[in-house]
Amino acid sequence: MVEILKIDNLTKKFKLSAKQRKINKTTDTYKVALNGLHLNAYKGEIYGLLGPNGAGKTTTLRIICTLIKKDQGTILFDGINLDDKPALIREKIGFLTSELKLDDFFTPNYLCDYFGALHHMKKEEIKERKDFLFNKFGIDKFKEVKIGNLSNGMKQKVALVVSLIHDPEIIIFDEPTNGLDVIASKIVIDYLMELKAAGKTIIISTHIFSLVEKICDRIGIIFDGQMAIEDSLANLTKNETLEELFFRLYEEKGGDLNA
Amino acid sequence: MHNIWIIAKKELKRYFTDFRMIIGLFLPGVLIFVLYNAMGSIINNVESLPEEGIIYVENEPEALKNLLDGTPFTIKRSDTKLSKEAALDKLQNEEIDLYIIYEEDFMQKVQNYQVDSGEVAPAVQIYYKSASTKSEQLYTTYLDALNNYETSLSNKFDINKDQNINYDVTVTSDIFQELIATILPFLLLVLLFSSTMGICAESIAGEKERGTISTLLVTPIKRSELAFGKILAISITALSSSVVTFLGVITSIPKLMGGYASGVELYHPVTIILVLFVIMMTVLLFTTILTILSTFAKSVKEASSLAVPLMMIVLFVGLMNFGIDAHANNFVLYLIPIYNVVQSLTSLFNNTINPINFLLCIISNLGYVILGVMLLTKMFKNERIIFNH
Structure with missing residues (x-):
């Protein structure tokens, strides 16, 4: 197995404003989001990142995508340090999260051209990718309709296509089926499997156990900014289901299911 | 209740x-x-x-040489002997500020004059140029002083009595130029600011509000490139709007003034180009400042609110220009952002621009823009600002 993503001792603290301290009823100046997190992902696998709200999943993904900076730790992409070549890393990544929005004023067609150009793609390459992805996700029908006039599901599909326009090596999806109907969800899941078969690495963050059990090769469960467990799905679910494992670990880490 | x-x-x-x-x-x-x-x-x-005024006086009585003592003006007398025509030319060209003619043996004639004699009273002629603020102020000051003196002598002489003589040497084009130099810098400043304000608020704060900026930040572009790209687009848009506004103003105001002359006829093409240059720098300066405010804001509404104090400063600085000539000798004023624009535009529209002052204005504003872009790049790298943490 070729290690494509290696994260060691990742730490991130967010400074709390006076207002946030009041809301959280704390006197601490900082909130620890990640506390020495380790993560390893291999080429050609689908990696599932699980954890309760506030555990640090989204923060981890945002740091990997260089949207925010880490405080400590190292992140290696295919042996390249993220600190040394962040722009190169961004070229290799396709990132999709519900926080990424598209400008209502433009059409899917224009936005794909725009983001393709920002990824240094040639016009012919962009056209080829657009033809393929538009056909795959049924965007052809509304490719010239402004984003503002599309339904949420359509917008989500366009965002997905925009994140994949440059044919990234690593695809990072935060809740990949969020906002999609069952048909669109199936298309996305099937496409993720195709990407995996093509040797791409996919990291997804989700709350849906069934999705993880269906598509993931390996999983990592995060509690309080630390990796509680990381292994192949097969190894982890030998004696218990994924859901049982998750809640057992949650309680072992001091979580209260009756709270 | x-x-x-x-x-x-x-x-x-x-x-x-x-x-x-x-x-x-x-x-x-x-x-x-x-x-x-x-x-x-x-x-x-x-x-x-205290301002220095240059006056040329014919037959000045010794007793009246200190007439302007105690006023803000320091008087310098032009000693070269001039013909009336030459003196009026110099006044027209603003080389002197007042041209005063006393009758020969004025004091003697005043002393001998009897108010109820029915004879023509001794006369003083004071020529001035109302289009020059200094000349007009000096004229008013001198006239007041002379009137006071006349009153103390029981009105024994007349000042500018002849109705057929135009003692104000200002010609129509001077009035027009003065009006342009007073109004246009303020008008341009306000128009440039308002055309830039809307676009800037929408450009960054709008993207932050809609969440579209994150989509851009996960592409391989550098944040400095994003900052430069935004400023470039806003500047081009605001500049196009400003150029159209400028052309509209320069060609329409003269028509409103009675069809006397077009702005293009009144100014040398180089002056027009220099004005456009100042406009371009102003747009860049406003774009940079407003983009910084927009980046700091969480929403378009907030960005607009943050721009209000700046708009008040712009209005205030623009209004400061009314009725005051540009300061030609104080270089420091050409380093103060926004104020240096008003100073330069006023000088340009008055055709009295000093090349050093003009360069200082352009270079200093360029410096402020570069500093602003550096700050903006830093702000784009600050996740607390970009993601409103």
């Missing part, structure tokens, strides 16, 4: 616990206080500012 109070309490809590809203509500009042005080000080300073 109880429900009304509950609703009102909730609304008041909303208004008075939002720091940015409080700034928007109360800062203008504070600024007005500060600006009006500053304006008062400046006006008082200007009024009491």
Whole structure:
């Protein structure tokens, strides 16, 4: 197995404003989001990142995508340090999260051209990718309709296509089926499997156990900014289901299911 | 009543616990206080500012040589003997500020003159140029002083008595030029600011509000490239709007003035190009400052609120120009952002621009723009600002 993503001792603290301290009823100046997190992902696998709200999943993904900076730790992409070549890393990544929005004023067609150009793609390459992805996700029908006039599901599909326009090596999806109907969800899941078969690495963050059990090769469960467990799905679910494992670990880490 | 109070309490809590809203509500009042005080000080300073006036006097009586003592003016006399025509030319060209003609043996004639004799009273002619602020102020000051002296002598001489003579040497084009130099810098400043304000607020704060900026930040572009790209687009848009506005103003105001002449005829093409240059720098400066404010804001509405104090400063600086000629010798004024634009535009429209002052204005504003872009790049790298953490 070729290690494509290696994260060691990742730490991130967010400074709390006076207002946030009041809301959280704390006197601490900082909130620890990640506390020495380790993560390893291999080429050609689908990696599932699980954890309760506030555990640090989204923060981890945002740091990997260089949207925010880490405080400590190292992140290696295919042996390249993220600190040394962040722009190169961004070229290799396709990132999709519900926080990424598209400008209502433009059409899917224009936005794909725009983001393709920002990824240094040639016009012919962009056209080829657009033809393929538009056909795959049924965007052809509304490719010239402004984003503002599309339904949420359509917008989500366009965002997905925009994140994949440059044919990234690593695809990072935060809740990949969020906002999609069952048909669109199936298309996305099937496409993720195709990407995996093509040797791409996919990291997804989700709350849906069934999705993880269906598509993931390996999983990592995060509690309080630390990796509680990381292994192949097969190894982890030998004696218990994924859901049982998750809640057992949650309680072992001091979580209260009756709270 | 109880429900009304509950609703009102909730609304008041909303208004008075939002720091940015409080700034928007109360800062203008504070600024007005500060600006009006500053304006008062400046006006008082200007009024009491000793200015050098050059006068050319024919047959000046010895007793009246100190007439302007105690006024803000320091008087310098032009000693070269001039013909009337040459003196009026010099006044027209603003080489001298007043041209005064006393009758020969004026004091003797005044002494001998009997008010009820029916004879023509001794006369004084004072030529001035109302299009020049200094000349007009000096004329008023001299006239007041001479009137006081005349009153003390029981009205024994006349000043500018001949109705057929135009003692104001200002020609129509001078009036027009003065009007342009007074109004246009203010008008342009306000137009440039307002055309830039809307685009800037939408460009960054709008992207932050809609969440579209994150989509851009996960592409391989550098944040400095994003900052430069934004500024470039806003500047081009605001500049196009400004050029059209400028052309509209320069070609239409003269028509409104009675079809005397077009702005293009009145100014040398180089002057027009220099004005456009100042406009371009101003747009860049406004774009940079407003983009910084927009980046700091969480929403378009907030960005617009943050721009209000700046707009008041722009209005204030523009208004400071009214009735005051540009300072030609104070280089420091050409380094003050926004104020240096007003100074340069006024000088350009008056055709009195000093090349060093002009260069200082352009270079200093370029420096402010570069500093602003550096700050903006830093802000784009700050996740607390970009993601409103």
